[in-house]
Amino acid sequence: MTVEKEVKEVAAREALPVQPVLAVRDLAVALPRGADRPNAVEHIGFEVPPGQIVCLLGESGSGKSVIASAVMGLLPPGLTPVAGSIQLNGRELVGATQAEFRRLRGPTMAMVFQEPMTALNPVMTCGEQIDEVLTQHVRMDKPARRQAILDIMARVRLPDPARMYDSYPHQLSGGQRQRIVIAIALILKPALLICDEPTTALDVTTQAEILKLIRELQTENGTAVLFITHDFGVVAEIADQVVVLQLGKMIERGPARSVLTQPREPYTKMLLAAVPELAAHPRPPVTDNFPLLDARSIVKTYVSGSWPGKRREVHAVKEASLVVRPKETVGIVGESGSGKSTLARCIARLIDPTAGEIHANGRSVAHLRGRLLSPFRRDVQVIFQDPYRSLNPRQTVGASIIEGPLNFGVPYDKALKRAEELMHLVRLKPEALRRYPSEFSGGQRQRICIARSLACEPKLLIADEAVSALDVSVQAQILKLLDEIQQKTGVSILFITHDLRVASQICDRVIVMRQGAIVEQGPARDVLLAPREDYTRALLAAAPGRGFAFGRG
Structure with missing residues (x-):
C-alpha cells in the first residue's frame, strides 16, 4: 500500500x-x-x-x-x-x-x-x-x-x-x-x-x-x-x-x-438566575452588640484505643471562640474534617465539649446536664443537612412539628395552632400537617424541618449544611425564606456550609476553620472578597465555576 x-x-x-x-x-x-x-x-x-x-x-x-x-x-x-x-x-x-x-x-x-x-x-x-x-x-x-x-x-x-x-x-x-x-x-x-x-x-x-x-x-x-x-x-x-x-x-x-x-429557554434562564454569586450582598446592619451566644476556647478531643493497644487522640476542635449577636447570621466554612459541625454540636450541647465555656444570654451552659439544659435546648434548634433522614417517616408532618413544644409543656391546641402558622411562614398549606414526609419533595421537606425548628420559638438556629443537597432554585428559595424569617422573628442563625457562594448570600460574618482551628474570621465581605489567609484563598480558588459568566437572560 x-x-x-x-x-x-x-x-x-x-x-x-x-x-x-x-x-x-x-x-x-x-x-x-x-x-x-x-x-x-x-x-x-x-x-x-x-x-x-x-x-x-x-x-x-x-x-x-x-x-x-x-x-x-x-x-x-x-x-x-x-x-x-x-x-x-x-x-x-x-x-x-x-x-x-x-x-x-x-x-x-x-x-x-x-x-x-x-x-x-x-x-x-x-x-x-x-x-x-x-x-x-x-x-x-x-x-x-x-x-x-x-x-x-x-x-x-x-x-x-x-x-x-x-x-x-x-x-x-x-x-x-x-x-x-x-x-x-x-x-x-x-x-x-x-x-x-x-x-x-x-x-x-x-x-x-x-x-x-x-x-x-x-x-x-x-x-x-x-x-x-x-x-x-x-x-x-x-x-x-x-x-x-x-x-x-x-x-x-x-x-x-x-x-x-x-440560554434560549426561559426555564434555563430562571435556573441560571438562581445560581448564587460570590459577591457581597447588602444586609441590614446588626445593631445589638450584646452577645446572644458567646463560645470561648472550645476544645473537643476524641480518644480511641485502650491498653494494651495504642491510645489515639483526635483533636476535632482546638481553642475555637465565636460570638453570635441577635438577628445576626454567622457562617462557618471549611473542608470536611475541619471541625465545623463538631463545633456547632458542642455549641448546641448535642455533644459535650472537652474544655471551654459557652454562655447563652449571659448564663454558662457548657457543663449543664439533664433538666438544667431544657431552657437552653428550647432556645437553640438545629436544621440538619438531610431532610429525608431528619423526619420520622411514620409520623405525620404535624406530629413532628408539635412534638418539641409538647415536650416543653405547651398545650396541644396551642402547639397545633402554632404549627398551622408556621406552615404559612414556610409557604406550605396547613393541610400538609396531615400528610407524611414521603409525600413531599426534598425542598418541601426542608421547609418542614425549618418549621419544626421554629416551633419552639428559638433564639438561635443552627443550620448544618441545610441547603447543600437542594437544587439551585429551591436553594435560592430556602435562603430567601431563612432571611425573611430572621427579619420577622429576630432569630439568630449559625450557618454551616462548604459552599462559599451560599455563605456570601446570607452571612453577616464568616468564620473559616481548618483542622479544628479557626484560621480567619470577620465580615463576610472582607473574608470572602479580600481574604488574608492563604488557606481561605485556596478555598475560594477551588470553588467550581468561579469566575464563569453565567448567562442569566
Missing part, C-alpha cells in the same frame, strides 16, 4: 461519524396510576460520544435520576419504559432482562451514586467490595485481584492503598468513600460511566479533586460520562454537552458553554 493511499484511508476513517456510546431516543418512562403526571420522562433524546461528558440538569423531579436508572436497569417497581430506545454501543437496553443488565454492569457501564455511605456495605471492607466486581466478571486469582485493587486505589489517589483495602467505610472521610465508589465503577474500565450527583455533599477542595479525577480517568480511558448534577459551577468545570430537563421533558440541549452563557 502506498503512503498516499494509506493517508487517504486514515482520512476517510476519521471523516466517519463517531458512534455514540450511549444513544437515548424518544424515551418515555411511565409513572404508576395516581401520580402527578402520566410519565416520569417523555420524548427524551440525546447522545453521549466516547471521551465526552454530557450533563443532565434540572430541578428535583425533573427525571434526571429516572433516565440514569433506566440506562442501568435499576428502575424501581412501577416505573416502566413505554416508548423509545436506549442503546449502549448499539445494543438495545429497553426490554433487556436483569440477567443481561448484570452482565453489562461493571465491564460495559457503571454508576457512581450520590451518597457513598449508603452505596457501600458497612460490614465489608473497602477492598472486599471492589473485589466483588472482579470476582463476578473476570477470572483472576486472589493475589492478582488484590494487586488490581491496590492499583485502582492508587489511581484514584487514595492514601496508603494497603490500609484502605482493609478499612471499613465508616473509617474513611466522605471524599475517600467517594473515591472508593469511583474505584468500584472504574476498575473494569467501562465504556459508559454514570455519575449521579457524586460531589453534592463534598467540600469545595474535595469536590475539585473528585472532578479533576473523573476528567483525568475519562480522558485516559476514552470513557463516555453521563453526569447528573444541580450545581452549575460543576457543569461549567467539566461538561462538554448539557441537557436541561423540567418535569420530565427536555427543555434545552447543546454545547455547555452555549447553554450556560446564552
